[in-house]
Each structure stands twice: as C-alpha cells, then as structure tokens.
Amino acid sequence: MSLPTLSRSVFATQAFLPEGWRENVRLECASGVFTRVQPDAKPQPGDHRADIVLPPLPSLHSHAFQRAMAGLTETRRDPADSFWTWREQMYALAARIAPDGMRAIAAQLYMEMLKAGITQVAEFHYLHRAPDGTAYDCPAEMARSVIDGAGEAGIGITMLPTLYRHAGFGRVLAPEQKRFESAPDFIAGMMADIAATYRDNGLVDVGVGLHSLRAANREDILEMLALTPERAPVHIHIAEQQREVADCLDFLGRRPVAWLLDEIPVDEHWCLVHATHLDAEETRRLAASGAVAGLCPVTEANLGDGLFPLEDFIDYGGRFGIGTDSNVLPSANEELRLLEYGQRLALQKRCRALPGEAMGSVGRYLYDASLKGGTQACGHGGGALAIGLRADLCVVNEEALSLPDLQGDTVLDSLIFARATFPANDVLCGGEWVVRDGRHIHENRIAAAFLSAIRHLHS
Template structure:
C-alpha cells in the first residue's frame, strides 16, 4: 500500500474552511484528496494534531531562473536605472543557464516557496532554447527541468510555456533574446510533451503563456490560442511599465489592456500579470471580464513599476492573486503586506485593500482573494479545505506568531502584518507531507546544488 492509498487523519484546533473559520476540525485524507471534513469534533488516537490549518496559496507568476540573481541588481549602474536597465542584467544571466542549472535553481526556489506557504507555482517560462539559439534535442528540455524541480521538492506546478516573438512592438528579437524565440507550433509541442508525460500527476498542470503585447503580434496571438484547449489557463504580461503603454498607444492605437479586452477572448481563465497602469475604463472592464489580475508587489516595487489601482478594481468585483515573479524575496507574507502598504502610502489612509463598501479584516480579505485568484489562475484542484479537492495544507507554528492565543481572522492579520514571514511549521501537497517542523527532507542536498550552480554561473 502506497502512502497515498491509506487514509490519514488530522485534527486542527482551528481551520479555515470555505464557509469560514471552524474549531476542532477533523480531516480525513486519502488518494491525495480531502475525503471528509468534520467540524466541532474530537480527535481520535493516531490523529496528527495541529493548532492552525490553512489552505495554502499559489504563486501565480514566477520566473524561477531569476532566483539566481536575487540581490545582485541593487547597485546603480546607470543614472536612469529602471526596469529596462535591470533587464540587461537578467539577460546576462539567462544567456548562461543550462537545463541542469535550471533544475538546481528552481528546486531551491520551490523549496523556499513551500516554506513560505505556497503549494502551487505558476511558472511563466520563456527560456526555451540552447545558448546559441538552437533547439535542444528535446525542445521541452528547459520546461521539463522545471517540472523535475517541482517533483523533487513536492510543490505543485502550473507550467506556462511562453510565446515570445518580438523584442518590442514591430521589432525583431535582439541577439540577447535568441533563447526566448518561439512560434505557436514550438509552444504547442512543449505543451504536448508535458501533457504526455505528466497529465496523470495531480500536482502538475499546464497552461499557456503569451509574453506581452510587445512580444506577441496579433496574428501569432490568435494562432496560438486556436491551437490550445479552451479550458487551460492563459497568462500574459501587460501594462507593467508606462513606456510600454506609450509604445502600445503609438503602435496599436490603444492602451494595452484596452486592446487586449477588445481583441482577445479574455475571460475567467485569463491572468493579466501586473496590469499596473490602468485608466478608469480599463479598470472597470478588467474587473467585469472575470480575469485574474496577477499582482507581484515585491517585484513591482523592486523594479519601480508603480502601484496597481487595487481599491477601485476590487470595489467593482475584480479578482486578483499574487506572484513572486523575479523571486528576489520569495515570501507570501511580504507580497500581501506590501500590496496593502503600497495602497496606504498612495491613499494616505489605512485598511485600503477592502472594497469600499466592506468592513472587516484586511488580512482575511487579502488571503481569501489571493487564494481564490491564485487557484483559478493556476488551474489546479486545490485552494480549499473541502471534500474532493487536492489535499494541500499549511500548518502554522502558533508559537512563532507575534501574539499568543489568536483566533480566526486575527490569525491572518497577525500573520501578514506582524510576522516577518508566514510562520509555517508543516506543509502538505496532494496528501503528502513535504515540510515537517520547518524541515524539508531534501533541503541540504538542494541547497548545496544551488550554491554550486550559482558560484559557477557567477564565475
């Protein structure tokens, strides 16, 4: 009998269920799913006991390889330092990475994400080709290295092979972008390979990445969408920088989000990553579309992107999730905290994330919204502690909270606003414990491989 075939039982003094917080919750888990949830119950002999159980978050947007340059781009090298100058350093790293390097870097990141409270990562993957621009013998080699890293750590992954055609609106790829070059047929082939090898694994999902409107023309976008299923997630960078908005207006005659909503079948399976620079009409229309805004506050702050108009968006029913993007600081707590604090600094008032007509816990609203938006954007069968869903759990270390004896929403407020990181003790993915007492069984091996890889890349 395999570990997933037997029934496991866990008893939580408090658990966040779809209907809200419940006390004394007994969870039955089998075949990687929650089977039965009983609140106001009593523990039985052999039950694993814990104080606080949460459904874990998804990081809906990640470029794993960029974890290898965390903290290395914080020296001014240009008087007009910006996203565009940072990108040159990122390209220099991207030029050197092999599939083995990718696996080692991603495994370290995914381990950190698990310990931060994430159990699914949306990997927006465009580093497709060999350093000379040729295809690998297995064209999906780099994507498969990311999937291997996810399997090594136990995290769930939504791999998003990303179409990348142009250096900018109407411009051919630059030499430093030759590893990103792809066609709809090339991306479809990667998706077919991943599906053929991994569709039976409940932790591995796939979707489609469209790099951006500056990198994917109208014809390629339409062709790519016609080649993939109508039920898989579709992610795209959009309106991250004001320069991008200006260039889009000049080239396409419309702002990028407006163009996308006019010309593409944007609906609930879409994730518009960043969408930082919206006007009032775009904000209203994006909220009404059912798409998820993929917000990455730590990276957006690091790159000087700007602030998303969160309150106006959520007050019109807009959905959002969070991503760790450049992975310069993989932290669920920091993403949520900075999302709220950025709004406070802009509006010069407190408790800004809530829709305008809502009162209550900011932490609870942020967590619920990021949970739902991330699960939807990553297209996986988790995100809730409920029968029939993938059995993912984040167990908090009650002793590591800033204050003792917290109850219900005060747990989330304290976890986000009064803890440096989410105080994770244990993590379960698809019915299997991957972190116990803060320890991952492969962490020493994974860290050693990561350090050796980064030393070699930097030399």
C-alpha cells in the same frame, strides 16, 4: 536523524474552511485528495495535532531562473536605472543557465516557496532554447528541468510555456533574446510534450503564456489560442511599465489592456500579470471580464513599476492573486503586506483592501481573495480545505504569531502584518508532508545542489 512519518489525518484546533473559520476540525486524505473535513470533531488516535490549519496560497506568476540573481541587481549602474536596465542584467543571466543548473535552481526556489506556505506555482517559462539559440533535441528540455525541480521539491506547478516572438512592437528579436524565440506551433508542441510526459502526475498542470503585446501580435495570439486546449490557463504580462503603455499607444492606437479586451476573447481563464498602469475604464472592464489580475508587489516595487489601482478594482468586483515573479523574496505574506501598504502610502489612508464601505479584517480579505484568484489563475484542483480537492494544507503554530490566543481573522492579520516570514511549521502538498518543523524534507540535498549550480553559474 530522520523524522517519523506524519499521519495523513490532522486535527486542528482551528482551521480556515471555505465557509470560514471552524473549530476542532479533523481532516483526512488519501490518494492525494481530502476525503474528510469534519468541524466540531474529536481527535482520533494517530492524528497529527495542529493549532491552526490554513489552505496554502498559490504564486500565480514566477520566473524560476531569476532566483539565481536575487540580490545581485541592487547596485546602481546607470543614473536612470529602471526596469529596462535591470532587464539587461537578466538577459546576461539567462544566457548562461543550462538544464541541470535550471533544475537545481528551480528545486531550491520551490523548496523556499513551500517553507513560506506556498504549494502551487504558475511558472511563466520562456527560457526555451540552448544558449546559441538552437532548439534542444527535446524542445521542452528546459521546461522539463523546471518541472523536475518542482517534483524534487514536491510543489504543484502549472507550467506555462510562453510565446515570445518579437523584441517590441514591430521589431525582430535581439541577439540577447535568442533563447526565448518561439512560434505558436513550437509552444503547442511543448504543451503537448508536457501533458504527455506528466499525464499521471497530479502535481503538474499546463497552460500557456503570452509574453506581452510587445512580444506577440494579434495574429500570433489568435494562432496560439487556436492551438491551446480549451479551458487551459492563459497568462500575459501587460501594462507593467509606462513606457510600454506609451509604445502601445503609438503602435496600436490604444492602451494595452483596452486593446487586449477589444481584440481578444479574454475571460475567466486569463490572468493579466501586473496590469499596473490602468485608466479608470480599463480597471472597470478588466474586473468585468472575470480574468484575474496577477499582482506581484515585491517585484513591482523592486523594479519601480508603480502601483496597481487595487481599491477601485476591488470595488468593481475584480479578482486578483499574488505572484513571486522575479523571486527576489519568495514570501506570500510579504506580497500581501506590500500590496496593502502600497495603497496606504498612495492614498494616505489605512485598511484599503476591502470592497466599498465594508468593515472587517483586511488580512482575511487579502488572504481569501488571493487564494481564490490564485487558484483560478493556476487552473488546478485545490485552493481550499474541502473534500475531493487536492490535499494541501499549512500548519501554523500559534506560538509563532505576534500575540497569544489569537482566533479567526486576527490570525490572518497577524500572519500578514506582524510576521517577518510566514511561520509554516508543517506543509502538506498533494497528500505528502514536504515541510516538517520548518524544514523541508530534502533540504540538505536541494540546498547543496543549488550551491554547486550557483557557484558554477557565477564563476
């Protein structure tokens, strides 16, 4: 039986607005944006009534195709198992995915994100070519499949066609990387195709990805930037693994983040993904650049990457957001919880994610900072419950929290540190209700297509 249509107006007992928590907030939207956000209001007939309303978090870094291997890489196959051995399994999966399968996998993943309270994703996409390495008739075929999967789920997407030109510093691509092969003009063509194809879709934005300093040299990067629209988001993997840092020192004579900041005009439009292994000066300089550090704690833990120097980065005023990356567990609250707990374990102190000697709620700081940083990195017109911004919101039932009668910042502390999953009861994205009573509006259809695609892929 289908659920009745929910109103485009919401009355919340408490809501997290840009200025902080407010009570009795009434929100209206039209044409996909908020047209009214009124605190201290009274409910009107027909309003959707909610206990708690939050602006949803973005995932600033995702590889959608890797959702098809979640849970399949946890068997040790090498006594020295590492990121580099995991990568061989990822390559094997990447070689088998076709456009139709990609769409089904993406739709499932993005449905899971929406149910976890995520309404915007930056997709770092480098699965460009057919399995034999030839270009599709439409070079953006695979990227379009991902975007169409996002459309089926109803999530906002920042598509980042990604430049992947070398296998490593000074090395040609390996045969297993032939699907990733690209040059700056190839990526620029994809960006133009996506911008034209989805020009009237308010849920689709476009930027550019640079796979890494291993995969794109200085000339590649500068050429790519010259072909990229001004103010478009620019994302890059960097300093994820210690071996990468050592190789960069050997080949370029500098550490990766230091080299990038020295040689390339990095600014607030950039997102440096992982940036796990920074020295003190790189930490200070990255914070001063205005770029966002794209942190993916679940994947970084899963791959044994290491821990980002969060405490020092925050003290320098650095901006950060969270990404679901390999999508082994698409969960915004798990990313934030692990980010904080990693610091506690490393430093043997509690409540680390606050600047300097500041007091207050760690949950509030993590949520607010990752909301702002993630929105900046995705380059989209949302990220807050405010008039004129994209109408995204997440309804949380207070009965789903760890304790009754929680107010204000304790709500965020409970959501992050005392809930196994994010209790998104209803989710609005671009003015459309996509999650109702904890279920996606197209859940059965999307799940069935995903099941068929996965069985075909792994048969």
